[in-house]
Amino acid sequence: MTEPVRLSRRVTELMGCSRADAEQFIRNGWVSVDGQVVESPQHRVTTERVTIDPNAQFEAVEPATLLLHKPAGVDAIDGPHPATALVTPETRWVDDPSGVRLLQRHFHRLTPLLPLDRDASGLMVLTQDGRVWRRLTEDGDDIEHEYLVEIDGDLAPYGMARLAHGMDYRGRVLPPCKVSWQNENRLRFAIKGARDGQLRHMCAQVGLRVLSIRRLRIGRIGLGKGPDGAMPPGAWRYLPVGEKF
CATH class of the missing domain: 3.30.70.1560 (Alpha-L RNA-binding motif)
Structure with missing residues (x-):
């Protein structure tokens, strides 16, 4: 029987790269197991088919910032109906112009920022990025x-x-x-x-x-407009790399 091994080890063998590089390729969503993207280097494999996307690039694992159009009746930060629950791969705005590749890790440990009345709607920010957190909290009253x-x-x-x-x-x-x-x-x-x-x-x-x-x-960041108009309530998009509030 084939012993289970970590996915990072299998990728190291396939690509002839270091374990650290293999882990980075996996976390960036370039590796599939039996056709399904797996982002955990610790995932165990045996005889499954492991493939690497031919467009794979070696790049830093950057934290994500998501821009949500919060509907009225949803709690922005605290409350029983949190806006974070609306942010899923399925609710990404179809006209998101950011070009950012969707990864499962982008939905982990998102911090909602900038209060918005429960009965209000509109743009709110959820981030994994400490730089964005500092900008919108420490300098928030100046924006x-x-x-x-x-x-x-x-x-x-x-x-x-x-x-x-x-x-x-x-x-x-x-x-x-x-x-x-x-x-x-x-x-x-x-x-x-x-x-x-x-x-x-x-x-x-x-x-x-x-x-x-x-x-x-x-600040300088708006809800966003696409071919069919503004981003609708309940949808979200990525803050493009390089854009600042």
Whole structure:
């Protein structure tokens, strides 16, 4: 009977490379066992057919950052219905332009960042990358977010000026922001350091009731558009290599 051996050992024998290089090829999804990609170097094989993708490249194992269009009613970070549960290989946006190869390891230990109201929808970030985590947490209040807010009611006198400058929320004086009408029912906010409930509070102070909130952009990164329009709720895409918030 053939004794089971680690997949990394079998790849080392097939490619004539070091064990470390074999493990890297496996983790990067270039190795299949009986036609199925296996990303674990510790996987045991006996008589199975092990093949290496002819397009295999020796490259660093980079952590992934995923951009999700969170639907309303889903918890961004804490809560019983977490957004992380929506991120699966099947929900990847078909028009994802990143060119990043999908790997199972990209779905492990994802950290959701930047709060978004449960009833709000739009762009949120889930990452394995410590550099992205530091950028969006340590410098988070310096990064501009863009929101589309659907409203109802009659705007109070000087309401736009008040929204743009001169409000406070939970004892904190709010920095100036940019507010404009997209149409008669929607306001567009470009704002830094927004907290949970802040946009609803701001609108209420000028006589407006918020019907919906959607985050369109975080820094330089937007939801994304494809041939069929914007990335739909529940879908996700990769943050392309080299792009920064």
